Amino acid sequence: MSIINNALTGAAASQIALNTVSQNIANLMTPGYTRQGTLMVSQRATQAGTVSPGDGVKVPSLIRFSDSYKSQQMWQAASELSQRSIPQPYLTQLEQVMGDDESSINSGLDGFFGALNAASVEPTSLPLRQQVITAAEALAQRFNSLNQVLSNQQSSVSQQRVSTIDQINSVSKSIAELNNDIAIAQATGTNASSLIDARDQKIDSLASLVAVQVVEQPDGTRSVSLRDGQPLVVGSRSSNLSVQANPDGSQTLKLAFSAESFTITSTRLGGQLGGLDDYERDVLNPLRQSVSDLAGSVAEKVNTQLAAGYTMSGATPTPAPPNGPLFTFDASGSSGVLRVVDGVLAADLAFSSDPTKPGNSDNLLKVIDVKNLSVTVGSLGSVRMGDANTQMVGRLAMQSQQNQASLATAETVRNQSEESWKSTSGVNQDEEAVSLMQYQQMYQANLKVIAVANQLFDSTLAMMAG
Amino acid sequence: MRVASTQYHTTMNTALQNASYRLEHVMQQMASGNRIMVPSDDPVTSVRIARLNREEAALDQYKENIGALRSRLQQNEALLDGSVSDILQARDLLVWANDGGNTTEDVAAMANALAALRDSLFYSSNSVDQEGRFLFSGTATATKTITLDPAAASGARYTATGNSDSQKVVVGNGVTQTANSTLQEMAPLLNLLDRTIDTLRTPGVQVNDPAVQAVLVATLDGLDTGLNSINTKIATIGGAQNTLQTLEDNHGNVSLSNRQAALTLGQLDYGDAAVKLNGYTTAVQATQKAYAKVSALSLFDMI
Numbered sequence: 214m215s216i217i218n219n220a221l222t223g224a225a226a227s228q229i230a231l232n233t234v235s236q237n238i239a240n241l242m243t244p245g246y247t248r249q250g251t252l253m254v255s256q257r258a259t260q261a262g263t264v265s266p267g268d269g270v271k272v273p274s275l276i277r278f279s280d281s282y283k284s285q286q287m288w289q290a291a292s293e294l295s296q297r298s299i300p301q302p303y304l305t306q307l308e309q310v311m312g313d314d315e316s317s318i319n320s321g322l323d324g325f326f327g328a329l330n331a332a333s334v335e336p337t338s339l340p341l342r343q344q345v346i347t348a349a350e351a352l353a354q355r356f357n358s359l360n361q362v363l364s365n366q367q368s369s370v371s372q373q374r375v376s377t378i379d380q381i382n383s384v385s386k387s388i389a390e391l392n393n394d395i396a397i398a399q400a401t402g403t404n405a406s407s408l409i410d411a412r413d414q415k416i417d418s419l420a421s422l423v424a425v426q427v428v429e430q431p432d433g434t435r436s437v438s439l440r441d442g443q444p445l446v447v448g449s450r451s452s453n454l455s456v457q458a459n460p461d462g463s464q465t466l467k468l469a470f471s472a473e474s475f476t477i478t479s480t481r482l483g484g485q486l487g488g489l490d491d492y493e494r495d496v497l498n499p500l501r502q503s504v505s506d507l508a509g510s511v512a513e514k515v516n517t518q519l520a521a522g523y524t525m526s527g528a529t530p531t532p533a534p535p536n537g538p539l540f541t542f543d544a545s546g547s548s549g550v551l552r553v554v555d556g557v558l559a560a561d562l563a564f565s566s567d568p569t570k571p572g573n574s575d576n577l578l579k580v581i582d583v584k585n586l587s588v589t590v591g592s593l594g595s596v597r598m599g600d601a602n603t604q605m606v607g608r609l610a611m612q613s614q615q616n617q618a619s620l621a622t623a624e625t626v627r628n629q630s631e632e633s634w635k636s637t638s639g640v641n642q643d644e645e646a647v648s649l650m651q652y653q654q655m656y657q658a659n660l661k662v663i664a665v666a667n668q669l670f671d672s673t674l675a676m677m678a679g
Numbered sequence: 680m681r682v683a684s685t686q687y688h689t690t691m692n693t694a695l696q697n698a699s700y701r702l703e704h705v706m707q708q709m710a711s712g713n714r715i716m717v718p719s720d721d722p723v724t725s726v727r728i729a730r731l732n733r734e735e736a737a738l739d740q741y742k743e744n745i746g747a748l749r750s751r752l753q754q755n756e757a758l759l760d761g762s763v764s765d766i767l768q769a770r771d772l773l774v775w776a777n778d779g780g781n782t783t784e785d786v787a788a789m790a791n792a793l794a795a796l797r798d799s800l801f802y803s804s805n806s807v808d809q810e811g812r813f814l815f816s817g818t819a820t821a822t823k824t825i826t827l828d829p830a831a832a833s834g835a836r837y838t839a840t841g842n843s844d845s846q847k848v849v850v851g852n853g854v855t856q857t858a859n860s861t862l863q864e865m866a867p868l869l870n871l872l873d874r875t876i877d878t879l880r881t882p883g884v885q886v887n888d889p890a891v892q893a894v895l896v897a898t899l900d901g902l903d904t905g906l907n908s909i910n911t912k913i914a915t916i917g918g919a920q921n922t923l924q925t926l927e928d929n930h931g932n933v934s935l936s937n938r939q940a941a942l943t944l945g946q947l948d949y950g951d952a953a954v955k956l957n958g959y960t961t962a963v964q965a966t967q968k969a970y971a972k973v974s975a976l977s978l979f980d981m982i
Contacts, residue, residue, distance in 0.1 A: 241684060308717040312725065314732055323736035330740045333849045334747040334858065337812045337820045525821075565818070572812065572820030572846055572859075581849060599733060607726040610718030617719060628693055632686055639683020646978035 215260070215268065216666040222269030223659035226253055229272045230652040237640045238649075245414040247638040249406055250276035277406050281429060283634045284413055288420035288427065290627035292483040295421040297620035299373075299488035303366055304496065304613040310362050311606045318507070318602040321355035322584065324348045326599075329581045332564065336574040337525060342559035349539055350553045356508045357549035363501045370493050371464055377422055377485050378454045378466070384419045385437070385451035388412055392434035393449035399433045409433070419445070424483025441479045443468050496612055500605065503591030505544050507601050508551040510588035512542035514598070518583055522563030522576030529563070691970045698963040705956045714947045724944050731941045738934045741851050745927045748848050748858055749920060755814065755860050756916045759909055762803050762865075766909070769796045769872060770902045776879065777895050779887045786886060790879035797872045801825060801837070804865045815862035816841025825866050834874035839866035850926055856919060860912045864905055871901040 230251035240246040252274055258265035314320060328348035332341040391412035398405035416437060419425055425445065428436045437446040445452050445468075452470035454477075459465060466477040466486075482490055516538035523529060539562070541552050564577035584599040593604050707716055718725040775781075776789045804825045807813055812820040824841040843863050847855035875898045878884065878891055885891065 305717065308719055312718040319729060319733060323733065327736060327740040330744055330849045334744050336846065338810055570818035570842065570844060573818035573844060574847055578847060603726055603729040606718055606729065607722055610722035610725055613719035614722055635683035635686050636681045639685055641682065642684045643978040646982060650982060
């Protein structure tokens with residue numbers, strides 16, 4: 214009775230298909246879920262003769278609708294996106310701090326040189342001289358505040374790098390474990406689709422932490438390595454990244470895989486890790502250097518000019534307080550890069566160029582002119598002291614603007630790659646509704662076939678009985 | 680292209696997020712009236728505005744300096760005016776004393792009047808500011824302009840101890856203006872007066888005596904020279920005031936054009952912003968309506 218057998222295989226196949234449809238509909242909203250289809254193959258005839266149509270239908274396996282090229286694209290986009298999105302909050306914070314004209318170094322310099330200008334009205338007036346010292350303190354305070362913001366950012370970047378490394382290690386380990394589970398499932402003939410989804414999502418998370426290269430292996434596992442080839446996951450084994458803090462405040466990355474250990478010197482790590490590197494290397498470090506250079510130049514030029522003059526009592530400024538230099542500069546200063554020397558007295562500002570003429574303001578005029586001197590400031594090169602901060606903010610603004618543009622592009626690319634991935638692997642509910650109806654009809658048709666076969670059988674029996 | 684059902688939600692979310700970002704940006708701009716919120720909104724313009732602000736700060740200081748300098752010059756002028764009227768009085772007295780009809784008692788009385796004028800001139804030459812610094816001592820502000828040595832011989836008691844250097848005040852970028860006047864020439868004048876007073880007080884002094892005449896004539900000449908000199912200083916102060924006025928006007932004009940430029944560069948065009956706000960709002964509403972329509976479509980409603 215091949216009719217009943219054929220119908221039975223049809224009913225069984227449609228049940229598998231309905232089951233698959235139900236799984237797809239259940240996972241309609243599941244992120245990263247890859248829809249499945251039912252692969253149906255007709256069974257060839259086992260009976261001899263040319264009039265045997267075949268032995269029904271069989272379902273050798275389910276189809277996983279996935280395109281690994283689209284997954285790769287999505288992962289690359291994830292790396293690019295987080296490489297651009299990680300530095301943006303840092304850039305915006307700096308822009309807000311440095312761009313605020315009221316609290317900037319610029320207005321500190323305006324205040325200081327303004328006080329010097331005011332002192333030229335009556336160079337021997339103690340209140341006017343005191344105002345110079347007060348303005349100098351305000352200027353130093355501005356440098357120190359900005360320096361504080363920059364060093365807070367530095368430690369924040371370092372901490373974020375450490376926590377990124379921890380996440381990379383933990384995600385790598387999960388991928389290795391899932392690889393292992395997938396290899397076992399496939400070897401024992403179990404559907405590994407949900408394991409593959411879970412693993413690919415982990416790879417997606419990893420890609421946003423650091424840019425990766427993913428290679429599919431014949432056993433269903435995926436090997437993951439950094440852009441420059443250092444391995445993160447090979448089969449069921451994962452490597453371990455670590456951060457080593459250097460005395461100069463920088464950090465060195467190390468990767469240990471099995472018995473081997475590498476130092477990672479790459480400048481194209483990509484992802485969150487690469488974004489942190491980029492920000493530190495291209496923005497933060499040069500800016501810290503520029504602020505430090507500018508503070509150092511202010512201290513040096515002002516002090517040098519004051520040392521060439523005479524105080525109100527006709528004395529030459531000494532290297533030590535009280536009638537010593539106005540500023541002290543300390544590049545590594547934990548309490549600040551620029552300070553006004555303790556105990557500087559208003560009368561000891563050396564504005565005169567003649568020890569016998571306290572009212573002489575020739576040296577004061579030269580101190581005022583310091584603002585127009587060229588100073589060498591970090592990556593800006595030689596700039597006018599009064600314009601250095603403006604140029605620093607200008608450069609920061611350009612860098613931020615560029616990053617925002619790249620970020621917007623990366624967002625679009627990531628959205629498109631997600632959309633493209635979903636167009637292959639995502640569930641469409643209308644499509645599933647159609648399948649649901651079709652397979653339901655298929656099931657009903659096969660049961661009808663069994664009923665027909667049954668009637669045929671009954672008719673035969675009735676004939677025999679008659 | 681095949682579209683997954685969740686794509687509608689994703690697209691909707693992205694569209695709403697983008698719209699909210701734009702709306703928030705326009706509203707921030709409208710609330711502050713500034714076109715540029717952070718420098719990266721327009722790096723080149725924000726550099727320009729920062730430079731204008733620097734120039735403004737310097738101009739403000741120059742204008743303040745000019746104000747302070749003007750009152751200082753006015754004070755100098757008032758003191759010099761006082762000295763001029765003292766010298767004129769002294770001159771009148773001397774012209775009178777020169778009259779041969781004067782008795783010894785007359786000239787002695789005149790000598791007393793002259794002595795008062797001499798002391799007045801001496802004190803105004805040694806005028807000090809609030810902090811006790813000598814106004815007319817040039818840059819030697821801690822030193823008296825004229826020092827009196829009562830023990831010295833008549834005609835040499837007064838010595839100029841200040842200097843004739845000028846104090847320069849910054850009133851513009853690289854522009855300085857002299858703020859002080861010096862009165863070194865007051866010393867010979869005071870010595871002449873002093874010698875005249877001593878001569879007139881000599882008991883039994885005869886104005887017609889050629890020696891006395893010589894003293895009187897020399898002093899008259901000295902007073903004329905001093906008067907010329909001080910009047911020149913007063914004229915110089917007047918000139919300086921005019922220069923300062925011109926400079927102040929110039930600074931004001933530059934400042935005005937700077938402010939206008941900063942406004943043009945940094946101020947929000949409200950019309951433009953309102954149009955944008957409208958556009959973004961319409962876009963959000965349209966997206967929301969489209970989403971409501973699309974998400975209501977489901978084959979499951981039919982089966």
